Amino acid sequence: MKDVKVNDTHCFALIGHTGDGKTSLGESFLHRAGATASLGIVSEGTAHLTTLPEEKERQSTLTSSIFGFDYAGKHLTLVDTPGDSNFQADGRIALRALDGAILLVSAASGPKVGTQRMWQFCRTQEMPMLAFINAMDKERSDFAAVIDALKEMGANPVAVTLPIGHADSFKGVVDLLNMNAVTAAGEVEIPSELAAAATDARAQLVEAVAECDDTLLEKYLEEGELTDADVVQGLVLATRARQLMPVYCGAATAELGVETLMQAAIQLLPSAADREPWKTIDDESVAADPDAPFAALVLKTVIDRYAGTLSAFRVVSGTARPDSNLLNLTRDQKVRFGKLHLLRGEEHVEVDSAGPGDIVAVAKLKTTHTGDVLGAEKGAPKLPEIPIPQGVISYAISAKSKGDEDKVYASLGRLVEEDPTLHLGREDSTGEFLLTGMGELHVRITVQKLQRMFGVDVELKRPKVPYRETITRRAEHVEGKLKKQTGGKGMFGVCYLTVEPKPRGEGIEFVDEIKGGSIPRSLIPAVEKGIYAACEAGPLAGYPVVDVRVHCIDGKHHAVDSNEMAFKLAGSFGLKAAVQQARPILLEPVMDVEVSIPGSFVGDIMGDLSSRRGRVQSSEARGSTQVIQAQVPMSEMLEYASQLTSMTGGQGEFHMEFSHYDESPSHVRDKIIAEARAGQAEDA
Ligand SMILES: Nc1nc2c(ncn2[C@@H]2O[C@H](COP(=O)(O)OP(=O)(O)OP(=O)(O)O)[C@@H](O)[C@H]2O)c(=O)[nH]1
Numbered sequence: 001m002k003d004v005k006v007n008d009t010h011c012f013a014l015i016g017h018t019g020d021g022k023t024s025l026g027e028s029f030l031h032r033a034g035a036t037a038s039l040g041i042v043s044e045g046t047a048h049l050t051t052l053p054e055e056k057e058r059q060s061t062l063t064s065s066i067f068g069f070d071y072a073g074k075h076l077t078l079v080d081t082p083g084d085s086n087f088q089a090d091g092r093i094a095l096r097a098l099d100g101a102i103l104l105v106s107a108a109s110g111p112k113v114g115t116q117r118m119w120q121f122c123r124t125q126e127m128p129m130l131a132f133i134n135a136m137d138k139e140r141s142d143f144a145a146v147i148d149a150l151k152e153m154g155a156n157p158v159a160v161t162l163p164i165g166h167a168d169s170f171k172g173v174v175d176l177l178n179m180n181a182v183t184a185a186g187e188v189e190i191p192s193e194l195a196a197a198a199t200d201a202r203a204q205l206v207e208a209v210a211e212c213d214d215t216l217l218e219k220y221l222e223e224g225e226l227t228d229a230d231v232v233q234g235l236v237l238a239t240r241a242r243q244l245m246p247v248y249c250g251a252a253t254a255e256l257g258v259e260t261l262m263q264a265a266i267q268l269l270p271s272a273a274d275r276e277p278w279k280t281i282d283d284e285s286v287a288a289d290p291d292a293p294f295a296a297l298v299l300k301t302v303i304d305r306y307a308g309t310l311s312a313f314r315v316v317s318g319t320a321r322p323d324s325n326l327l328n329l330t331r332d333q334k335v336r337f338g339k340l341h342l343l344r345g346e347e348h349v350e351v352d353s354a355g356p357g358d359i360v361a362v363a364k365l366k367t368t369h370t371g372d373v374l375g376a377e378k379g380a381p382k383l384p385e386i387p388i389p390q391g392v393i394s395y396a397i398s399a400k401s402k403g404d405e406d407k408v409y410a411s412l413g414r415l416v417e418e419d420p421t422l423h424l425g426r427e428d429s430t431g432e433f434l435l436t437g438m439g440e441l442h443v444r445i446t447v448q449k450l451q452r453m454f455g456v457d458v459e460l461k462r463p464k465v466p467y468r469e470t471i472t473r474r475a476e477h478v479e480g481k482l483k484k485q486t487g488g489k490g491m492f493g494v495c496y497l498t499v500e501p502k503p504r505g506e507g508i509e510f511v512d513e514i515k516g517g518s519i520p521r522s523l524i525p526a527v528e529k530g531i532y533a534a535c536e537a538g539p540l541a542g543y544p545v546v547d548v549r550v551h552c553i554d555g556k557h558h559a560v561d562s563n564e565m566a567f568k569l570a571g572s573f574g575l576k577a578a579v580q581q582a583r584p585i586l587l588e589p590v591m592d593v594e595v596s597i598p599g600s601f602v603g604d605i606m607g608d609l610s611s612r613r614g615r616v617q618s619s620e621a622r623g624s625t626q627v628i629q630a631q632v633p634m635s636e637m638l639e640y641a642s643q644l645t646s647m648t649g650g651q652g653e654f655h656m657e658f659s660h661y662d663e664s665p666s667h668v669r670d671k672i673i674a675e676a677r678a679g680q681a682e683d684a
């Protein structure tokens with residue numbers, strides 16, 4: 001693999017809504033490239049990209065799958081991501097370590113909530129994208145309608161292929177760059193009935209490309225045409241600058257339109273050498289130079305049946321070699337690489353080096369987690385680590401058989417290690433474990449895995465809503481004081497805090513404004529620690545305090561009695577008092593919900609969503625299905641899966657994803673505060 005140069009090394013993801021055909025497309029890539037001997041089929045459980053029994057059972061991807069292979073003299077790493085909102089976060093982590101994405105859209109149903117979400121995410125990451133309109137062989141496939149829908153979504157789609165026929169008569173694609181057609185028989189002439197449409201679409205493509213570049217536009221306006229080389233070059237630049245999203249089409253399962261797309265991925269999406277340069281935390285560019293000091297990002301941790309736990313990383317610069325000593329820069333610890341493995345579904349192939357753009361895995365490094373930055377012992381660029389999305393829904397769980405608690409905790413710990421979007425905690429008041437994930441299915445699948453991999457059974461209780469507390473106005477000069485005189489040495493520390501609200505999602509910020517040593521320098525971190533500790537359990541109902549800027553403006557100390565503990569407590573008391581004075585409110589998580597139902601249920605479902613305090617945002621027909629989009633507080637949606645089934649006799653489907661935090665209305669707030677107080681009283 002390593003005779004391939006960096007500019008022939010590509011890594012990209014397949015993204016989109018669940019069920020639109022990402023894994024099928026990935027399988028047909030692998031098959032066309034000769035990386036797999038047979039075409040893997042999701043519905044038959046033979047896909048090389050879905051290896052878990054839970055994935056085979058549900059016929060759906062639950063965790064991103066990395067596959068390295070060679071094609072046309074290039075080394076490609078394909079990452080197939082999950083489309084279901086419960087598992088999309090895993091794909092988002094992986095995307096941070098990749099150079100491009102192919103957005104899959106169903107030709108029959110167009111972009112959906114999952115399509116939109118992943119597209120939006122890639123857009124914020126400034127990631128070049130191609131779109132693939134899949135399943136042209138299905139009834140009701142409509143290429144032009146999907147392009148329109150992509151435009152409406154805010155993308156800049158431009159058709160680079162046209163479908164030849166549709167549904168049963170779908171045969172292949174017209175390639176507007178080469179002005180030929182590609183069918184199961186290979187390259188052929190454009191069918192005569194499509195000649196006019198192809199000329200027309202080619203003109204639109206040329207015009208779109210010309211509009212992205214002033215020099216090209218001038219040339220185009222003067223000469224009325226561009227050379228083939230100009231069009232290709234212009235399209236390459238416009239794709240990488242994210243001015244255009246080139247659109248391809250085909251049918252993944254019939255392997256039609258697939259090679260044209262693969263060639264486009266290589267030609268239009270950047271290689272590891274010509275992607276936007278990586279930036280260090282100090283905003284310096286990092287060149288993809290195989291001879292520079294090594295730096296890499298851990299994008300996945302995999303528990304493998306044979307190899308134990310593996311850390312998969314994407315090399316950003318330098319070259320990884322087996323049996324070498326390195327640093328985990330995130331945790332500031334030494335690590336040692338053993339063998340390097342190229343990941344190919346279930347199969348792992350040992351390799352002797354990995355350079356920029358390669359993704360390989362090593363046996364789990366102690367203390368290394370998904371998202372971490374690895375680097376050479378000397379001179380490694382300081383890359384920012386990958387942020388890990390936090391789960392939103394928590395279930396209390398307990399072991400089914402008494403005495404199994406330790407085993408449950410240890411096994412869950414392993415699963416959390418593999419999937420960082422899961423979080424395992426313990427609720428002090430009840431002693432129960434709290435498993436937090438991205439959605440109900442995420443948590444349920446984890447429980448299934450626990451049973452299969454470790455043989456432990458757990459019981460899931462009603463989920464808990466992760467409320468938050470915050471403030472709505474400024475409170476100034478609030479005292480936090482600890483003064484204690486018990487026998488010998490006393491404890492003394494005073495701080496004065498001013499708090500003010502921050503925009504939603506910005507967290508807690510500590511600003512040190514101590515002047516003149518009213519609190520000794522060495523003790524200011526203790527105040528900060530105390531403040532952060534107090535933010536973990538707010539004064540209203542014990543939920544975390546968020547989005548507050550805390551200025552430490554003054555204080556008092558004592559030469560003998562002031563110490564770290566005293567100032568930590570002073571900080572904590574000060575924060576609690578300041579929050580109380582700053583008109584605190586309770587925030588509740590609000591979810592984006594998309595419900596798909598047969599048209600006859602629209603009235604019932606809309607009414608039901610309103611009774612759950614939902615705000616319906618749109619309702620539109622997609623074929624015979626009606627799709628309702630709404631925002632609904634999480635607390636009202638905890639058991640929606642089973643309720644929707646009973647309301648629609650099993651004909652409804654829904655997707656739900658965290659959207660934002662909103663102030664909860666007073667009747668909800670009062671109830672939650674009362675519940676929290678009752679809980680505390682019980683403990684006392
Ligand atoms: N007719 C037709 N069916 C397709 C095509 N592509 C995929 N399918 C079928 O659609 C179903 C879902 O395909 P997948 O490839 O598993 O979809 P996915 O996007 O990976 O879904 P998730 O893993 O859940 O995100 C499978 O049963 C496929 O056989 C296609 O081009 N034509």
Ligand SMILES: [Mg+2]
Nearest residue numbers: 022023060061
């Ligand atoms: Mg899949």
